[in-house]
Amino acid sequence: MENLQRTPLFERQQELKCKMVPFAGWEMPIQFDGIIAEHGYCRNDVALFDTSHMGEFFFKGDIQTSGINEATSIDILSLKIGKCKYGFLLNEEGGVIDDLIIYRLSSDELMIVVNASRAAIDFKTLTSRLKTGSLDDRSKDIAKLDIQGPNSKKILQKYFLDENVNLDDLGFFSFVNTKIFDEDCLLSRTGYTGELGFELYVSDKTALKVWDALIEDGVKPAGLGARDALRLEMGYSLYGNDLTESITPLEANLGFFLNLNRDFVGSKALKKQKEEGLKRLLIPFKTTSRRSARKDFEAYQDDKKIGFVTSAAFSPILSVGIGLVMVELDKFDEEKAFELRDSRGAIEAVKASLPFIKK
Secondary structure, rough: OOOOOOOOOHHHHHOOOEEEEEEEEEEEEEEOOOOHHHHHHHOOOOOEEEOOOOOEEEEEOOOOOOHHHHHOOOHHHHOOOOOEEEEEEEEEOOOEEEEEEEEEEOOOEEEEOOOOHHHHHHHHHHHOOOOOOEEOHHHOOOOEOOOOOOOHHHHHHHHHHHOOOOOOHHOOEHHHHHEEEEEEEEEEOOOOOOOOOEEEEOOOHHHHHHHHHHHHHOOOOOOHHHHHHHHHHHHOEEEEOOOOOOOOOOOOOOHOOOOOOOOOOHHHHHHHHHOOOEEEEEEEEEEOOOOOOOOOOOEEEEOEEEEEEEEEEEEEOEEEEEEEEEOOOOOOOOOOOEEEEOOEEEEEEEOOOOOOEEE
């Protein structure tokens, strides 16, 4: 794992004898106690995820005239201070350069959170679309911890008592600038697991303090393996799998995140695609057994290739394989079963609906 970056929590994770894997240029924990166990911690209690590999950009300038409001699919002008929103950085053809979340810090300040694997191209692309204003990459100065699960609020609230932050008042896709251990902390509530959860954006030093305190409180750490199963059970997209520069948000079945009545980079191509009708679509599936497919399995129906798998995993709750498959609509009959194949064999699957589990 040479030349891989490490988060400030790497040594703590090593002490817990976690299994590490390369991910988006980082050496990241894939599991501690095991994927199914960690999945259970998050669904039934509380789990701690290190997401310090994510990128954070800070914009300052006039939202209306700088070009930032047209740079992504997110209408920042309608976003209230203290709120954040999910959306897309698109190319001119409507393909997804990255999916991201924009935080409205003030009337003229934003934090833009991006995927680690796309941070460099995101920064270059966003900078090129600005007429005025400044964009600062502070990714190396910021660590990020996600506390997810039904008991996350109960565990986390005691750390903010002195700051008069009431987690009951923090709505979904809202955030507040506060303190933890007398250090600056941006506390948000977005989540990528489908459970109640919070994110802490802090310094490296503070991240170590928070990690140690939560682990001492009995919070279980969880890795990328559990996180992937958790997000897939909710039907949440993963960049590089379900979203790419050759897949549009409409094809990824994410049109509800778009307002095509406003102009932004890629909107013309998306309007045209919508008017002409989609030729392919990302659909959810369940296997008819405990067997799970993998990314890039090919999909066949009546022995004809109809598409390919973008994401797949075993669902510990449903005890079957689940996933997302990109199908050619003129070849696909949603009423019939289909096969997911690789060189080793085939797995039967049927169309499902999202989310796979109801929360």
